[in-house]
Amino acid sequence: MTKFLLSVHVLAAIVAVGPVTVAASMFPAAVRRAHAAGADPASVADVRLLHRVCRVYSVVGLAVPVFGFATASSLRVLGDAWLIVSIVLTAAAAGVLALLVLPAQERLLAGLDGASTSRDATARLAMLTGVFNLLWAVVTVLMIVRPGSTTGV
Template sequence: MTKFLLAVHVLAAIVAIGPVTVAASMFPPAARRALAAPDDTRAVETVRLLHRICRVYAVVGVAVPVFGFGTASDMGVLGDVWLVVSIALTALAAVVLAALVLPRQEALAEGRGTREATVRLAMFTGVFNLLWAAVTVLMIVRPGSTTGA
């Protein structure tokens, strides 16, 4: 069962978190283009599409910690420091996405925003991406693990 849970956890991370990370990173420059040319329907639609990708895959991304908890429970590592830190970073990434990235994307996608807002959004997106990178490293390295990794 552990292998199944781990496989689903990793697949969910790739399928859900990957698109959010890429689309969120593409959003600020796309929003700057749309702000510079508000009559460019393609630029505006690109911004809306990137925001929709981030919203949808953020919801799908809930599967990652769900299967992560199942995997950790099955492996008996729920109390390990590397996992507790990973859980905290994952929760922080979720807060950054839900409270700082998605609302700012929505405002820009609706035409309410400035070029300066895209700079702040890019910063929050970078923080979100760095948090996920740290979680990924912790999942691979697992400091103090006895599994040999």
């Protein structure tokens, strides 16, 4: 059962978190292009699509910690320091995405529909997206390296 849970956990991370990190990273540049193009319908549609990918896959991404907890429980590592750090960083990444990145994307999208888009807001979003991606990268490394692991890896 542990192998099944771990497989689903890893697949969920690849299928759900991967698209969010890529779409969120592409979003600021797409906003800049749309703004430079005078917010033509095609470029605004691209920006909307990237935002939708981020929203939808962030919800799908909830499966990652669910199966992660199940896997950790099965492996009896819920109290290990590397896992606790990973859980905290995962919660931080989810918070950055839900509370900072997605709302900033929505504000920039609204700006394309009428108001002006700020260069500072786009740059700030790019920075927040970088923080989100960095948090996930650290979690991924912790999941692979697992400090203190007795697997000999």
